[in-house]
Amino acid sequence: xxxxxxxxxxxxxxxxxxxxxxxxxxxxxxxxxxxxxxxxxxxxxxxxxxxxxxxxxxxxxxxxxxxxxxxxxxxxxxxxxxxxxxxxxxxxxxxxxxxxxxxxxxxxxxxxxxxx
Amino acid sequence: xxxxxxxxxxxxxxxxxxxxxxxxxxxxxxxxxxxxxxxxxxxxxxxxxxxxxxxxxxxxxxxxxxxxxxxxxxxxxxxxxxxxxxxxxxxxxxxxxxxxxxxxxxxxxxxx
Numbered sequence: 001x002x003x004x005x006x007x008x009x010x011x012x013x014x015x016x017x018x019x020x021x022x023x024x025x026x027x028x029x030x031x032x033x034x035x036x037x038x039x040x041x042x043x044x045x046x047x048x049x050x051x052x053x054x055x056x057x058x059x060x061x062x063x064x065x066x067x068x069x070x071x072x073x074x075x076x077x078x079x080x081x082x083x084x085x086x087x088x089x090x091x092x093x094x095x096x097x098x099x100x101x102x103x104x105x106x107x108x109x110x111x112x113x114x115x116x
Numbered sequence: 117x118x119x120x121x122x123x124x125x126x127x128x129x130x131x132x133x134x135x136x137x138x139x140x141x142x143x144x145x146x147x148x149x150x151x152x153x154x155x156x157x158x159x160x161x162x163x164x165x166x167x168x169x170x171x172x173x174x175x176x177x178x179x180x181x182x183x184x185x186x187x188x189x190x191x192x193x194x195x196x197x198x199x200x201x202x203x204x205x206x207x208x209x210x211x212x213x214x215x216x217x218x219x220x221x222x223x224x225x226x227x228x
Contacts (some may be wrong), residue, residue, distance in 0.1 A: 005179075031214075040220075040221075041220060041221070042120075042207070042218025042219055042220055042221055043160065043218050044218070045204075045215060045216070048214070054214065058117065091159050091160075095214075103214065104162050104165075105162070105216070106162075107156065107158075107159025107160050108159050109159055110159050
């Protein structure tokens, strides 16, 4: 079974530029999550999708971050404009069942973003 | 909001020894308690989890124990091996929902 795929793996941009990350979840997984992991910290949930609808985006900085999940499969996360503090690893995860607390989340390898 | 703390932040053990990492949480409504392992350059991977109606769960060399009264749960790794070296995160859910709050992580080094 293929895992969660993310691209690019690394991205370096200057502040005020825009950037987009792509995620392809495990086939058949209805739920998709984007997390931000700052160096030395645990992942922090940014947004959760159930199929192609947003379930929770309470921690997404909506003035600069946006995300979409077209057709309930792939998802993109965009930052525009980027700030220095956005430097982090952006992790995508997916799970099979609709957000049950014991449902296993499978993580992709992440995209490491450096903002100069 | 939910407060999740892990101790210790770093842990070095000799190969073959045991390692214990403790996670303390504040949300009394948490009912799901997973542990994730994150290797360099990879995303976190679930290694063991426990639900609130169980006090202990074991899977080969790893085990998790839960004390809901005291609001803490611990990861136990026995007979440690160099490949156990990684960062470990606890991630209890909040208010019985899907939302996990990850701890600050524990870097485990197993010395050969």
